[in-house]
Amino acid sequence: MDTLVDLFISTAFIASAMRLAVPLILAATGEVISERAGILNIGLEGMMLMGAFTAVLAADFTGNPWIGALGGALGGVALASIHGVIVINWGGNQVVSGLALNLGALGLTTYLSRKILGTEQAEVAHFEPIHIPGLSDIPFLGPVLFAQSPFFYFALAAAGVLSLVLFRSRPGLAWRAAGEDPDALDSVGTSIPLTRWTALLVCGAMAGLGGASISLAQLFTFIENMTGGRGFIALALVIVTRWRPTWAVGIAVFFATADALALRIQALDVASIPYQISLMLPLVLTLVVYGFAARAGRPPAALGRPWIKS
Template sequence: MDDMMFLTFLATLMGAAWRLATPLIFASIGEVFSERAGVLNIGLEGTMLVGAFCGFATASATGSILIGLLAGILGGMAFGLLFALFTITIKADQIVVGAALNLLGMGLTAFLFRTYYVSTGKGIEIAQPVHIPFLSDLPFLGEAFFRQNLIVYSTILVTILAALVLYRTSFGLTLRAVGEHPKAVDVAGRNVAGYRYAAVLVGTGLAGLGGAFLTLGHSNQFVEGITSGRGFIALAVVVFARWSPTGAFFVSLLFGLFYALQLMLQAEASVVVPYQVLQALPYIMTIVTLIVVRGKGAAPSKLGQPYEMR
């Protein structure tokens, strides 16, 4: 490979990395909110699937990507409401409920897909890259950064907004306190359960959006299990990002890079590694990530524990 080809390869790689990181960015930032309030939602995978399906079904009915995205968010939040009801109100074990929601999400979406869509095989129009005058035409940089669709660009906005809300508003402060010392929040007269509901709804709404991106901004079809573990990888991203939204953005980009590398090396004829090795890359890197980060460090101290009012 000469220098010019390598640069083109690199530019395409970086563009693809951001695109492939997008669902992870949404889901992991959402999970940051949820976990900062003390709620560990391992049902993220099922939630993303629901978002992906709702987005796909709505967009194919209305023809509008925007309405599809909204449906994805709402679908995710509906699932989140179920999760919150069981973990916050009923105070059931968060891991057990999360596992149930994964089964439910997988089953429901596959059931509905097979009942209504599988025979039609119809795809939808996905969000197209926007052409930004001058920037999109730049050599190298244009391909790498400025030929994405609006959903991909919106990850920056979401990251900044999430950081502002979490660190610069009284809502964010209280939300973080709920995860560290819920009793203090309770004594101060704020509603612990209410904040946890809000955090879970924000989290699952974003997870639904991440799922919807898969069917509306990436592939034009719903496929059973289309998330292929992204919900679980997002959990690891949150740990690596030390529960910070900006951290989650950059760690997701790193994982996007693994996904992109995998896809592009598979297409590269000169690579002799079996494609399964590349396929396993994101999963292996997730485990490596957890080893490198070592332990909980900055985890919210009440993560995973229901709050009992005394």
Template sequence: MSQGLLSDAFLISLIAGAVAAGIPLLLAGLGEQVSEKAGVLNIGIEGMMLFGAYAGFATAFGTGSLWLGFLAGAAGGLVLALLMALFCVRLGLNQIVIGIALTLGADGITALLHHVQFSRTYPRLPRVETLDIPGLSEIPILGPSLFARHPMVYVALFSVLVLTWLFRKTHVGLNLQAAGDKPDALDAAGISVVSTRTWSVLFTGVMAGLGGAYMAMIGAGIFVPFMTGGAGFIAIVLAMLARGRPLWVLIGAFLFGASLSLTTALQVGGVNVPTDVVQMLPFLMVMIVLVLFARRASLPAALGLPYVRGQR
């Protein structure tokens, strides 16, 4: 295989990296999309991802099972989401203050726990077994990077379909949208805004936790403090730009995943670019997209506002 850009090695590394870095963004972005739809701006998602990453890694390391790790990751995200739901949805406290608090708290707690448990050994998980899809996984270049992955990748992709169906075809989707756009109307129709929002926040927690767990267990194979490094915030942007469409979250997640994994891919291709420059790419892309499509980034009308019945 030749060196340089557009060589097979570069492309495989880029696509594989885009998937590896994109899946956590996809899972978290889909979760955030649901809660934004319902009117809760979940700034705490960064913390939920990090907590999921820690819980997933610690469990997978302790038990040797990735599936138990994913379960623990989801539970980790859920715990923070329960706090978020209690404080922001039930009590109507400021969503941004609580979101920052949860992120800071998760930063601190996971770093402390990591220090106590892993800081002397820095253990790694063994290489992940993959589920090769017969036939498809033998396509050159695309095959190994897309169709020979851990099953969780397929679960994440499948959830795009499920959510699209949910938003378009079901009452649940309508209720979510009403909770974010016109909570009064939902309330008048006899459906509780508070419980609709509570469920959506809890769902976000589970998805963010899964995303974090994937990042630590499969993406990196190791847990390091602050490892999410802003991925949760990118997920928020993805959800904002996707305007309620899960497929757009998927496209965005893989685009950002590709720009996140460009450093490694470029090195494989024999080009050396300073890491700091490449690290700017995803954030630069967000800003460019926002500048270009600024007017189209619409958000639910009641986003960020607590719902109090009868209050104007």
């Protein structure tokens, strides 16, 4: 018991939770923008996985993790583009398209990683934590907040910027209108397809960066199915945030704490807790919190519905 108590108050544990929250913040923030514009992106998991793979591929070929991060964003955008053609241009079913992208990304990244990268899982050029001078030396808060990877700082900034854009700008107003009443937006001369395309591409880039943060700032290589369901957790997180980007930060940390706890329980080898139970913690917590939040939140009125100009 003392060991578990010490775990919860340790700096390393809290810092680990912050690090594990980064891919959730990035993916969930992008999904908020997509769903606000009326596009349900079930393919978030696949976009994160593709982003993780293309990030490693770019970093491996160039030796530059920044180019790797760009490659991760482009990998997510590539899958988002396929989703856009199907659901925006062709008016296809958004759920079916997203599920197909998840399965396709899993198969494609597995095949290509074995063909291109091999099976040895060698480390590629990656990001080390950035220790902000002065601030990183602050007891407790320093290692937790000011000694993280660049993805951490970008995720916080992106959540704030996208929130301002969504609620304080004309493009953000167009995104929200496309998700609530696309006919009204069309009546004032704004293109619904273009508006939804921009939101979906932002979502794809953010999801790709979420995957890249796993491969370039946590594991330093690509492992098959390495996202491990984080895309689905991010989907549930969006509902819990009630479609607000800044809320994604705190709630993602909450979910990531369960993930960090699961990893630490395995590391501590607590005999009374089977490792299978610890692995279930993040997903069980997701279901419980989603069950309560789903009844209180109201999704955008046109979410998931195709729009065709009459």
